[in-house]
Amino acid sequence: MAAPPTSRESGNAFLLILLAKRVASGLLTLFLVSLVVFIISGLLPGDAAQEMLGQSATPEAVAALRQQMGLDQPAAVRFLRWLAGLLGGDPGFSLVANMPVADIIASRLPNSLILAALSTLVAVPLALTIGITSAMRQGGRLDRALNTTTLAMVALPEFLIATIAVLIFAVELRWLPSIALVPAQGGFLDLLRALAMPILSLSIIVVAQMARMTRAAIIAQLGLPYVEMARLKGVSPARLVLVHVLPNAIAPIVNAMALSLSYLLGGAVIVETIFNYPGLASLMVNAVTSRDMPLLQACAMIFCCAYLSLVLIADTVAILANPRLRNR
């Protein structure tokens, strides 16, 4: 530990060092993950050459194709070549689809990001509202009702939610399309209409987790002496929670949110499948079945990157919200 800084500048310097350490450890994690992804994808039986030529291919033909594709080179060389490509923005060439991986991902990533972003916009405010409300009414009827609902939402499998949603809104009521295709033209409202059911399904899953964590984090604070002091100052219940409690509960809340939201990108595979939505998660599953290693590796790295970024954001918010770290 450095000597205790006294001025504000040294406090900020301390903060920057703290954040730089977090970023550095994030990058290190990313590197280790890339290594693991590379090794694991190498463990899958068969390779792209075998897959392309089919079961009946002669060993000579497979070997020739392997050599042509560079698959016969030592693993370390292939790893470094791949890593250098990733850093340069070129994750390789998909032999299965016969096009650059970057192009395939470029066609899918925006879809995934739109779905994740819209789900976040719905889920986060909803989760905060539910969590805060039930914490304020702790033990009351409303709290118990919200508790039961969120518990049921956590327990329900997402394919069930999605299927029921399709049955109700698409089959019975015919309000919404059962297949979520991003309209090439049309405004934001068309987009919302197309994506309403995937957003609904995804939100239900993550809202429950986030709301329960928010409630727990706030209730942990409510028993502390400073909350009683605020009450005895005549602070209103809403001000108490929003102004006094929330800043102290924000660190566990954002961390829970980061974990939940990271699910929206990679965990959306079932929802993407049910609604036939062209997202990244289903792309990755296809890559596994077709042994498309460059594509599989690129997808895994994107998911990992997203997850680490979310955790990094959560860490940063937690550090900034804590005056002991922000203002030493």
Add this chain to the structure above:
Amino acid sequence: MKPHVEVKGLRVTAGGKDDSAITIVEGVDFTIPRGGVLALIGESGSGKTTIALTLMGYARSGCRIAGGSIRLGDTDILGLDEPGLAALRGDRVAYIAQSAAASFNPSKRIMDQVVEPALIHGRMDRKTAEAKAVSLFKALALPQPDSIGNRYPHQLSGGQLQRLMAAMALITGPELVILDEPTTALDVTTQIEVLRAFKHAVASQGATAIYVSHDLAVVAQMADQILVLNKGRVREAGVAAQVLQSPTDDYTRTLMAAARPAPKPAPAVPPAQAPLLEIKGLFAGYGKVDNTGRPEIPVLRDISLSIAKGATLGVIGESGSGKSTLARVVAGLIRPASGAVNFDGQRLPGGLEQRSRDQFRRIQLVFQNADTALNPAHSVEEILGRPLRFYHGLKGAAQRKRMAELLDLIRLPASLAGRACSGLSGGQKQRINLARALAAKPDLILCDEVTSALDTVVGAAILDLLAELRRELGLAYMFISHDIGTVCAICDDIMVLYGGTAVEIGPRAAYQAPPFHPYTDLLVGSVPELRAGWLEEQAARPAPPAIGPALDGADLCRFLPRCTARIDGLCNQFTPPRHHLPGGSDILCHHPEAVN
């Protein structure tokens, strides 16, 4: 004239609304004239805080104001609804909590919290409120009154926070101020300043006050009237001087007796015995140790002491003086940076790993807070059985027999053995905590503030028990405390720590009258006496005389920044020498004949 505050037949219950509810406060009546100060005194569980909080129409979670009436001016407080109460709290009635450190919101600046009552009750705009806050900071003698509001709670000391909390309470000019043990968590030298600041600030606003405390001597300085409470009922009520000088109730007399523990006679120790524990030139602290044996962040500097078999050494000092670190070094929890710790003639290894099981057994540590030191999920049997098995290999019937002996030794019934610790009272828990140490059959017990978390009456009983155990078992104690009265009651020798140095060490008799080291003098002089008017007699301490800059790198007196007897050119230039005083103690000071 109509009294300002009138409470009649107050009743508070805990638990349900039906017959299962437990009454925790019953039939309490009192009145306070405008501008008067009423003290509520009693032990924990007496209901004093509960009663004080009802004046704001507030009952803690699980409690309920079940009956009676509370009138403040013309307002019937129990007749108000929630918004009515919220409008009252922090505006007409203000509260100063026991632990300011826990009662300030850790993530908001002090100024935002201090002006909040004035803003939410619409008393003034932010600018006026901040100006008023700064003037209150000045009145409460806070350092840097113009900028202290920009700090966060963790950047301030306990004494400063307590005064800032007073500023927060007084900002709306409340007609009633409730002070709930506001100085209990403070060091005695800080307490006297805070008491003075409170008294002045409350009086200058003409506010009526309720002062909640367990400390009679503090109450004697603050209150006009006293209400003595026990188990939720009034035992005695009257004018302060009358209650303090001629108490009529037995319980009040018990409280008075416990407030000033009588010295326990020391058993005759055979003279010239080899010391049991001997420490020479000890340095300890945190961080890297340099080649001269000084740690990066030193906590203890050049400590030397010795405790004979069956003797008791008191270690006294304020928070941060290093007294707990000393106990931890002896126990092996902290490695000394340099210096020797000898036990029964043998060098004691610094760390836990190199110590033998027998060395562990012979030195036992008793922590301050039995609530956290004892595993709440374990029964008394499990807690005492562990050391019996570990050190003595006792099992089955032999273990039960020894356990019964131990419980008898600490004056608890043997039937308690099966009980879970969480179900015991504070005093019982501390006795079990002590029995856990005794189970090892130690030669030396390190007592770290063992009575500080207890009520005075319970604490006095623990002191009696410690003195008895010492006579019966020939135990030696290192008794650590911040309270000089407690230390003088039980110890043969006393060491005063300040900033990690032993500024004075000597026999207990030397602490009865001056001369002292200047810090000991401050410490002894800050302990309130059990009579009204004492606080007024203590003239505010003069500012330390001006001196030149301290010589860089010199090993100067640690008390220099606060010392009112410091000498320019001597204290700020040279390391203080050790002097022997006629009273029998050694002091670390430049004054050859100590002050006073």
